[in-house]
Amino acid sequence: xxxxLLVLLALAIPSxxxxxxAQSLLYRAPNMGGTWAPDAGVxxxxxxxxxxxxxxxxxxxxNHPTFTLAAGFGRGIAFGARFATKSIVGxxxxxxxxxxxxxFARWRFxxxxxxxxxxxxxxxxxxxxxxxxxxxxxxxWTRGPVTLQAAVRGVNRELGxxxxxxxxxxxxxxxxxTRYIAxxxxxxxxxxxxxxxxxxxxxxxxxxxxxxHTFSLQASNATSATIxxxxxxxxxxxxxxxxxxxxxxIPLHLKRFSPWFHKPAAVVLGTAAGATVAxxxxxxxxxxxGDTIRIATGQAVRWTNADxxxxxxxxxxxxxxxxxxxxxxxxxxRFDRPGTFTYxxxxxxxxxxxxxxx
Numbered sequence: 001x002x003x004x005l006l007v008l009l010a011l012a013i014p015s016x017x018x019x020x021x022a023q024s025l026l027y028r029a030p031n032m033g034g035t036w037a038p039d040a041g042v043x044x045x046x047x048x049x050x051x052x053x054x055x056x057x058x059x060x061x062x063n064h065p066t067f068t069l070a071a072g073f074g075r076g077i078a079f080g081a082r083f084a085t086k087s088i089v090g091x092x093x094x095x096x097x098x099x100x101x102x103x104f105a106r107w108r109f110x111x112x113x114x115x116x117x118x119x120x121x122x123x124x125x126x127x128x129x130x131x132x133x134x135x136x137x138x139x140x141w142t143r144g145p146v147t148l149q150a151a152v153r154g155v156n157r158e159l160g161x162x163x164x165x166x167x168x169x170x171x172x173x174x175x176x177x178t179r180y181i182a183x184x185x186x187x188x189x190x191x192x193x194x195x196x197x198x199x200x201x202x203x204x205x206x207x208x209x210x211x212x213h214t215f216s217l218q219a220s221n222a223t224s225a226t227i228x229x230x231x232x233x234x235x236x237x238x239x240x241x242x243x244x245x246x247x248x249x250i251p252l253h254l255k256r257f258s259p260w261f262h263k264p265a266a267v268v269l270g271t272a273a274g275a276t277v278a279x280x281x282x283x284x285x286x287x288x289x290g291d292t293i294r295i296a297t298g299q300a301v302r303w304t305n306a307d308x309x310x311x312x313x314x315x316x317x318x319x320x321x322x323x324x325x326x327x328x329x330x331x332x333x334r335f336d337r338p339g340t341f342t343y344x345x346x347x348x349x350x351x352x353x354x355x356x357x358x
Contacts, residue, residue, distance in 0.1 A: 025214040025249060027113050027142070029172030029186035030201035031222050031230040032149045035121035035140045036113045037106050038072030043252040044080075045069055048225050050218065050245035052234075062086070064223040064234075064243060076108035076121075084224035087129070088159055088232055100159070101128040102226040116142055125227055132157035134227045145176040149186065158190070159228050166190045168231035170199075180207045184216075188231050197221075197233035197240060203247075210347065216247045269322055275300040275334040281353065283311045283325070283345075288353035297357055300334040312346045319343075 028034040030048075038044045046068040054060045063086065070080025080103075087100035104125035111119030119140040127134055133156040141148045153168040172186025182205040189198030201220035208215060221233035221240050233240050278299035282289040284306040295301060303325065305311050310324040313331055319341055322331040335341065335357040345351035 024113065024207065025184075025203070025205040025216045025247060026176055026182040026207055027140070027147050027174055029149055029174055029184040030203045030216065030218050030220055030247065031186045031188055031199055031225070032151060032170060032172045033106070033123055033136050033138055033227070033230070034113070034149065035106075035108050035111065035119040035138050037076050037078035037108045037121070038070055038251070040072045040074055041254045043069065043071045043254060044078075045250040045252065046225075046247060047250070048245070048247040050220060050223065050243035052241050052243050064245075066225040066229070068225060070106075076112075078106040078108075080104055080106075082224070082226050084226060084229060087224040087226070087229050088222075088234060097129060099129065100224055100226060100229065102126070102134070102228075103128070104227075111140070113140070114142060114147075116144075123227075127157075127159070127226060127228060130155075130157045130159045130228065132159075132228070136227050147174040147176075149173065151188070153188075153227050153231055155190075155228055155231075159232075166192065166231075168227075170231065174205070180209060181205070190231055197235050199230055199233045212249075212251050214249045218245050218247060219243070220245075269325060269329065270332040277302045277332060279355075280304065282306055283351070286348055286351055288345075288351055291352065292354045292356065294356045294358065295335065297338050298334065298336060299357075300332050301355055302330055302332045304328075304330040309347075311348065311351065313343050314346045315341055315343045317341065 048066040050064045052062045066082055066084040068080060068082045070078045072078055082102045084100040086098045102125050104123050106121055106123040108121040111117060113119065121138045123136045125134040134154060136151050136153045138151045149172040151170040155166040158164040158166045168188055168190045170186060170188030172184065174182050174184040176182040184205055185202040187198060187200045199222040201218055201222060203216040203218040205214060205216040220243050222230050223234045234243065276299050278295040279293040279301045281293065281301060281303045283303060286307060293301065303313050305325045305327055308327050310326055312322050312324055314321040325331050338357045341355045343353050
């Protein structure tokens with residue numbers, strides 16, 4: 001069980017050498033597909049959960065989750081799927097199920113997320129519940145802290161109204177207030193909407209510091225994040241209801257699974273020529289085992305990483321520290337002057353230790 005928890009932490013916390021090529025909600029409004037595609041070898045998992053609390057003594061909660069899983073192939077190409085357990089189709093029109101599945105691809109053929117100027121992408125899709133061939137053409141424009149988004153969507157068979165062709169238009173914005181906080185909103189609608197129901201959303205978005213994860217608090221009337229679900233508002237009783245919820249983005253870098261299949265060669269970093277290694281510190285379970293050690297001037301300390309994720313030995317003063325230390329790697333450092341040297345791990349600053357040199 002302990003090993004499983006460590007692996008999950010390794011997937012959730014970025015190492016110092018892994019690029020943060022993850023989808024960011026600081027560049028995408030909640031109901032917009034956007035122009036982002038994962039880097040090759042990265043799998044993106046997004047969890048969107050919206051709900052409505054009905055008034056009355058029971059306070060019944062109606063949940064509308066959407067799960068998105070997408071993988072990057074090559075440059076600017078993504079393949080993925082979305083699964084919504086309670087989509088708009090479940091509210092009428094003789095629907096036999098509310099479980100909506102959409103498989104899609106996205107080709108970003110110009111620009112990149114967050115880059116100044118225009119970015120353009122095209123996303124063909126197939127909605128299994130509606131048995132509909134859908135598609136979306138998206139354009140983003142970024143200038144400083146602002147990103148504007150627009151999309152044209154085509155639907156062969158609208159959910160709940162078999163045989164009905166539709167075209168939808170959508171637009172949105174993201175304004176980054178700081179490096180870590182943004183506000184966003186969007187509106188989208190079929191050109192011939194049913195009961196005049198357009199879809200809208202507003203959100204407060206956060207980048208979690210030191211990680212590739214983003215999180216948003218949302219209000220919307222759209223029940224799913226598919227091309228069709230993001231184009232029509234939720235009105236089961238004839239009046240549009242406001243759903244509240246959140247979205248969380250999780251990138252999984254596949255190369256982090258490589259230790260499962262082959263054992264990398266041990267790496268020894270640092271130099272301690274002519275010095276005696278007087279103490280060993282094991283990095284295990286995100287702790288420095290032996291957090292306070294004592295040695296003599298001219299002796300060395302060896303740190304060995306037993307965790308499945310990279311760590312560093314970063315001194316709080318002027319003493320030079322280590323580069324990222326891989327799993328089963330080690331770092332050796334000689335201390336040539338007396339003193340008390342405190343240190344930490346840069347990616348995981350809660351890991352701390354002390355070396356006392358006399």
